[in-house]
Structure formats: C-alpha cells, structure tokens
Amino acid sequence: MGNVRRVPTSTIEPPADAEAPRRHPKAPGPGERTREHHSQCRGCADVPGSLRIRSWVEDDGVSVRSRFDVLDEHQGGPGLLHGGLLMTAFDDALGTAHTQVVRAAVTARMETDFRRPVPVGTTLWLRSRVDAVVGRKVYTSGVAYLGELDGEVAGTARALFVKVGAEHFLKHSRPEDLEALGASREVIEAARAAP
C-alpha cells in the first residue's frame, strides 16, 4: 500500500473535567418523540430506503432511546444485519442525542464495536447519550440491545460530533435541497462566495 497516504486520527475520549450536558431549551422533553434530522434522512425519516429509526427522550431530558426494526432489506450476511447499517443506526441515534443538547452538529469520527450478530426480524433498541460538550466538540456514546432495552448487547459506539452553523449546509448541500427548505438563491450564493 505504498502510495496510500495515512491520514492521522485523533482521540474521541471526552476530557474528564468536562461539564455535564444540559437539554437545549427548544429540544423535546422527557417521553416525547424526537424530530427527524431532515425530511429525507435515511436514518429516521419515513421515506423509502430509510431505516425508519424512531427515538424518544429519556427522563433526564438529554439521553434518547431508539427503535430499529431489522428487515430483509437490511441484510449483509445471510439473514443478518449488515454491519454498515448498524453503524448507520448508531450515527442516527447518537446524532439524535446530540440534538437534545446542541442545534446542529455533524459526525466527525465514530467507533463501533460489533458484539453479536443481529438476525433479520430482530428489534434493536439503542440507548444514546451526550457525554460532554467542549467548545464545538460533542462527545456521544451508545449501546444497541437485541430485542429489548438492556437485553443482550449487540454493539456499542462512540462518536465525536462537531457543531456547525447554517453555513455548513448553505455551502455544501445541493442548492435545490436548500431551496426546498426555504433558502433563497441569493442567500445560498452569498454563503458560497464567503471565504
């Protein structure tokens, strides 16, 4: 692999002295269903090709529990959940937990441990939380359980999200998708012209 450039990676361990996260005042409260990331999100929106993950806020107002029904279309090995789709489920669930605390952030790094195979027909339950917020960095972690909350552990994950503003999407999303969200062409062009 002589000509493959190694990209350095850094830790996603939250600092020990970081403050406990607090619920964003506009986030849903305990027991409420969380909002989808976006109407076309392949994790949580009700659209073809989505995992249709549904999440609810826990009593602490910060953590979430999520449900993912594993179907035929989610197979990797015969009759078993594809590993990349378990990562997608974690990305969505951890990305929902972060919206309880900050407005918008994107996944910068994620680590997943695959502990047990997940048969098609299983309901996976995930618990996800924000462990710490330090500046723009949002440290999250989660556990996926087979069949019931706190049952047998199928996998665990940790992810670092980095807070972004609207300009992240104004610069990088397709203009037609931004216009569908109500952004004018002038606003999109101004964001793209900015350094």
Ligand SMILES: CCCCCCCCCCCCCC(=O)SCCNC(=O)CCNC(=O)[C@H](O)C(C)(C)COP(=O)(O)OP(=O)(O)OC[C@H]1O[C@@H](n2cnc3c(N)ncnc32)[C@H](O)[C@@H]1OP(=O)(O)O
């Ligand atoms: C119009 C509005 C629409 C709104 C729609 C809302 C929808 C919401 C959608 C939700 C979707 C759900 C989820 C999805 O699907 S998100 C989709 C998948 N994720 C992405 O596409 C993100 C792509 N990456 C980026 O855009 C940039 O790299 C980001 C923004 C992440 C950082 O680039 P930026 O130039 O901004 O910042 P920075 O480089 O100064 O880094 C800042 C700090 O972070 C640290 N760091 C960075 N990377 C890593 C790493 N890999 N490991 C460890 N640490 C890392 C870095 O060292 C630094 O720390 P420090 O040195 O300060 O201590």
